[in-house]
Amino acid sequence: MTSLLNHHRHRHQRPDILSKPCIPTSQITRGWGIQDDDKEQYNISLSPLAFCSIFGFLGGWTQIICNQKFDIFTAMMTGHYLNMSILFAERQWKEMIWRCCIILSYVGGTIFGRSIEVRYERQLLQSTDDKGVEVQQSSVQQQQKQRSSNAHFKILAPLVFVTFAIADKMNERAKITLLCFGNGLIYPSISYALGGTITHLMTGHTTNVSRLVGGGQVHHKGMKTSLCIIGSVIAGGVFGTKVLGLLGDDFPYFSILGFFYGCALLLLL
Numbered sequence: 001m002t003s004l005l006n007h008h009r010h011r012h013q014r015p016d017i018l019s020k021p022c023i024p025t026s027q028i029t030r031g032w033g034i035q036d037d038d039k040e041q042y043n044i045s046l047s048p049l050a051f052c053s054i055f056g057f058l059g060g061w062t063q064i065i066c067n068q069k070f071d072i073f074t075a076m077m078t079g080h081y082l083n084m085s086i087l088f089a090e091r092q093w094k095e096m097i098w099r100c101c102i103i104l105s106y107v108g109g110t111i112f113g114r115s116i117e118v119r120y121e122r123q124l125l126q127s128t129d130d131k132g133v134e135v136q137q138s139s140v141q142q143q144q145k146q147r148s149s150n151a152h153f154k155i156l157a158p159l160v161f162v163t164f165a166i167a168d169k170m171n172e173r174a175k176i177t178l179l180c181f182g183n184g185l186i187y188p189s190i191s192y193a194l195g196g197t198i199t200h201l202m203t204g205h206t207t208n209v210s211r212l213v214g215g216g217q218v219h220h221k222g223m224k225t226s227l228c229i230i231g232s233v234i235a236g237g238v239f240g241t242k243v244l245g246l247l248g249d250d251f252p253y254f255s256i257l258g259f260f261y262g263c264a265l266l267l268l269l
Contacts (some may be wrong), residue, residue: 109184
């Protein structure tokens with residue numbers, strides 16, 4: 001009887017479920033790039049939060065200057081898409097094409113920046129293949145590998161500076177086009193280096209803060225990141241407005257911003 005009972009128990013057991021540890025179904029990666037994985041490694045040498053603050057501040061400064069001078073944002077494409085659709089419906093073809101040019105300029109900057117990044121990634125893979133696969137790496141070698149994966153910033157940094165400096169000397173529409181191209185070079189690459197965190201668009205971070213407050217998760221690490229970026233963008237906007245009022249419209253703001261962007265990009269090496 002005992003053997004029959006044991007046989008009955010073993011037959012209804014699910015060793016494939018009982019023996020395996022519980023594995024999360026997914027790792028949450030939000031649209032604004034704040035990840036819950038505590039083991040996530042960033043390919044940067046300084047604090048990710050410091051870079052979020054730097055590029056958030058520069059983004060707020062840049063966009064407030066563009067908004068005040070041109071009534072246009074050069075790093076945020078949502079408004080341009082909506083305006084393009086309105087102009088299309090109203091058959092204002094010339095203005096619609098202009099909005100298309102703005103969007104395509106940003107897309108072109110992103111594509112060009114990514115192509116440089118891919119070239120360096122391939123060089124890194126090629127050098128790894130030439131040396132062979134190592135089973136273990138020292139911490140120094142791992143740090144060197146991380147830094148070499150950001151080697152494309154040594155090309156992007158002077159390119160961004162030159163783009164912004166040239167924009168200062170152009171007419172309004174050419175200036176806007178070049179600034180969109182420059183922002184396309186900067187922010188997608190920065191977002192990738194920061195593990196997907198977007199530092200110049202506020203809707204996602206505002207949503208993140210609201211959801212965390214609503215869920216009673218005010219100590220979540222994503223709250224700190226989002227609040228830091230929101231605060232940095234606001235600070236950049238306030239600073240940019242004050243500087244614009246003091247120095248006037250003719251000051252070469254974009255050359256200065258290009259210099260700061262270039263320096264910040266070089267810190268990522």
